[in-house]
Amino acid sequence: MLTKNQLFEILLDWNYWSREFPKTTPRKNYEDKIAKISQTDEVIVVKGVRRCGKSTLLINEMKRLMASGVPKEQLLFVNFEDVRLIGYLGVELLGLIKDTYMEFVNPQGKPYIFLDEVQNIEHWEKWVNTEYELKKSHIYVTGSNSSMLSSEIGTALSGRYISVDVYPLSFREFLLFKEIEVNSKMELITQKHLLNREFRAFVNEGGFPKSIEYANDKVKQKELIESYFNSILLKDIVARFKLKNFKTLEDLSAFLLSNTATYHTINKLKNTFAISYDMTRDYMEYLEKAYMILAINKFDYSLKKQQANARKYYSIDLGLSNLLRVPNVKTKGQDLESVVLLELLRRGYKVYYYKTKGDLECDFVVEKNREIVELIQVTVSLNDEKTRKRELASFAKVIDELNLKDVKMTILCEDSSEMLDSGVEVVNILEWLIWA
Helix, strand or coil: CCCHHHHHHHHHHHCCCCCCCCCCCCCHHHHHHHHHHHCCCCEEEEECCCCCCHHHHHHHHHHHHHHCCCCHHHEEEEECCCHHHCCCCCHHHHHHHHHHHHHHCCCCCCCEEEEECHHHCCCHHHHHHHHHHCCCCEEEEEECCHHHHHHHHHHHCCCCEEEEECCCCCHHHHHHHCCCCCCCHHHHHHCHHHHHHHHHHHHHHCCCHHHHHHCCCHHHHHHHHHHHHHHHHHHHHHHHHCCCCHHHHHHHHHHHHHCCCEEECHHHHHHHHCCCHHHHHHHHHHHHHCCCEEEECECCCCHHHHHHCCEEEEECCHHHHHHHCCCCCCCHHHHHHHHHHHHHHHCCCEEEEEECCCCCEEEEEEEECCEEEEEEEECCCCCCHHHHHHHHHHHHHHHHHHCCCCCEEEEEECCCCEECCCCCEEEEHHHHHHHC
């Protein structure tokens, strides 16, 4: 085991007791949620795909606490991805970290402890539960694997935590990270060409915060995103679930990411990759648990029927998708649909797709507080009459089959916004992403 002196040297590198916090860009929606939850004294769990900005959110929360009067000495940050901790990642390390911190720093108030990528510590939840029950510390944890968070928290911390789901940058955040602000609808018009250019970049490069730093160096940017792809597979899936068939996992993940917004069944994928049903099911589950892919069900009032239908799968980030695609494939419609899904999830909606008995599709059935509040179609443009008829036709059929009343109907596209006589609202996608 590490000595306290060795451990304190590591803690000094990660904490800001005698130095300034780094410059960071705010992500107000998440930070407001975390600040609000912090007043409940529950354990705060911040979860999402690797490298989506969870650690920075913890730093921003530490800044907020200090600005509110909490001394720096009451803030303890530990990153369990530090290579110097490898070989010592047992639950006893958590106790040693706390003892070392209390002895060397000697905080005068109840400490705020931030445990980054805590899934690397086996039985971490038991230690956190003890701290919580004895009211010894305010606890924040982050994790990149929903399996770890769901199963381990669900047993030891049931009813004692509140979670915050974090996604790669939204388009609005993408602009802010580039110091581009749109403060009125007039600016949306006057900066039209800039915003269109940046939206193309957003769709091509994705929303991992660090990748923006390499916007002018495409080679380094590609290398960075490729490293994310590999680390998610190796650290959050292969190592955690002790997999041996890495090539199949890599091929399956590349297929799903590059073909975002596509229906799949276990049987179809099993045949495509010539592997067993069990392996296909497990690998799909692992990719979801690592937040690499997202899946939505076909809406049905029967939960059993929801589970029986094909699911629709989406990439967590279009930067990953474009890394793995073959050249010259047109995916604009699928990419816009992926952007919309992620934005709906960020806004806290539960989302489904729907297909009518006549095989008309509604891209998104949007639920809030157990009520269907909106039907959304996503398309590049309605200028083509055939496309317009297809997109509009599904609304009436879905409303009839699902017996809906007073539900909002929206088409998101690159055209100008307008209200149609049918009550369908056509909304420019940039306007929706920035202002809705």
